[in-house]
Amino acid sequence: MSAEVAPPETAERGPNESGTGEGGIVERLVEFGHALRAHDLPVGPADVLNFCEAANELSVGDPVDLYWAGRSTLVHRRDHLPVYDEVFRQFFLGIAPPKKNEETAEKPVPQGQTGVLDVPDSEGGEEQGDDQPLVLGLQASGVEVERNKRFDACTEEELAAVRRIIKRTRLQPPLRQTRRRAPDPKGRTFDIRRMTREAMRLSQDRGELRMMSRKVRPRPIILLLDISGSMADHSRNLLQFAYSMNRAAQKVEVFCFGTTLTRITPALNRRSPDDALRLAAERVFDWDGGTRIGASLDEFVRTYARRGMSRGATVVICSDGLDRGNPILLSEALERLARLSHRIVWMNPLFADATHGTPNTLAMAIAAPHLDAVETGHDLASLESFAVRLAEIG
């Protein structure tokens, strides 16, 4: 394991086929590490060292061995595998990558621009665009475009509201019992460990009973935010709400959906709310596109809930229920989700409106049997009251 010895050994033992001098192979391996880093893979010096050590155990001349040595030492996440494959191919096998990176991978968001890209509504049939979705009400926007709306479009009042939420929201997540126990005079189980400790400390058993009980801990909360065109007025607020929730509760997962589902939890784990919201906004690509609630929920169930993310959790869906997708898909997804989670709450801002007093959309009618509560969440006050009442729901 001695770290300092390994690289020279690699050089000695390596096949040195093309007359590479002393240390040539090590240099090549290290360069490869740098190449990965240049492609945004988090490859540290320790990883490179491991890679060299691993390569030392195998035959460096065999690209297959080299490939697997690198893959098991330099890559720590499954998502990074395609990048690794690409860089490996390019670096060791000299195969050029397909030309596409420039457009998709890193498109810098222009500073200070509000980012409303007008893409013509070309999807057949539906006549209405984004301009008046709330008035049209019962049908969602037919546009499926990927847009990136920036948070610096917030007005001063909105920004003030953000700060208010973040400061004031005292989130009371629902609680659940854990396996662990803690001292509790009113508990119903003997705390034998504590009694023994005391007895030994005092060298006698005074016969006093110590009790303990199960500890409670907050339930995980999962937020699924609709950011489609018809929810545009609300989605920014919801995202801010998500951020403050993420700060207040222990386990919060946040997803955005429109036409597709995006997990933005990592982006929200920033200390500065502005940074967090900016990152989250950049991550979501179908900002203000159309809505496919069924498909998005289905994707959530398949990729996350099935693995156990929502087990015992309170799932909060924020959407106006204006779905363009297949209603059967929505029904099935919700039914599954109901079985995989503890509670489902639907927050629908339309309910605050007098004219929309009842579940008037098809999606809401389908969802109703699977929901444990329906909230409005249309303004700050209702969000705040929801945060407090969350504990009663779960």
Place this chain on the structure above:
Amino acid sequence: MTDSATHVGSVAELQEELRGVGYLAERGLATAAFIGLRLGRPILLEGEVGVGKTELAKCLAAIHGRELIRLQCYEGIDTHQALYEWDYARQMLQVRALSEHELTDASTVGGLYGPDFLLERPLLQAIRSGGNAVLLIDEIDRADDEFEAFLLELLSDFQITIPEIGTVAAEDRPIVVLTSNRTRELHDALKRRCLYHWIGYPSLAEEIEIVRVRAPQVAEQLAEQVVQAVHRLRDLDLAKPPGVAETLDWVEALGVVDAETLDAQSATDTLGSVIKDRDDVEVVTSDLDRVLTD
């Protein structure tokens, strides 16, 4: 560490040895395991359910003649369940006995924190066994973050300090295998300590070979039929696609009902061994013909 290093010569050899105990490891997995063994590092395996993550640890134990020590993680697991705990009830009885007979000299009291009263849990067992053990830390993603941090410390130097006894260190490192179902992302720090490998579903040919090795009594034709059907099942839009474990279960179930080929009748009878979700059963039943024949 030297112990394990002397046992494996090359990746191919390791593959061969694993095969000898009924585990077919593809090149990538074998390489990751080989490097892990040679460098004395933990191996972190991720992958879908039922692709043989846990099985690898068992087979590594088998080929090296080591004891398998398994730590099943769950939410709320702590050091008392994972590392060690004092046997408080026995200590209490001992205290009573001592005070009744007024035997309170230093040695008897000191004895209260002796090895007699220490309950070893898997991690301490693994440290004590050292080079004679394979430590399987199963479903690490289910444990809490704090436990992961604790594990990180343990995996880096393989020693722990019990205040009343002193430091216990492993002379040789045990082989460590961690598995995760990715219900949450593990901390990068832990991943860095480990060699990472993602186990995917095997190819058709590989899976037929697996069935042959694990269930040699099964007729070749049936094995092929079943594996092909399972592969078509994986292409269906199922909530819980069957893993390799399910393939083997299915083959076994078919053996129990004495089926010689996989037809609509025998498939329906034994579907419960491969599809374990009611919605999925409906999807498959309505599409059974397509699953059974191309």
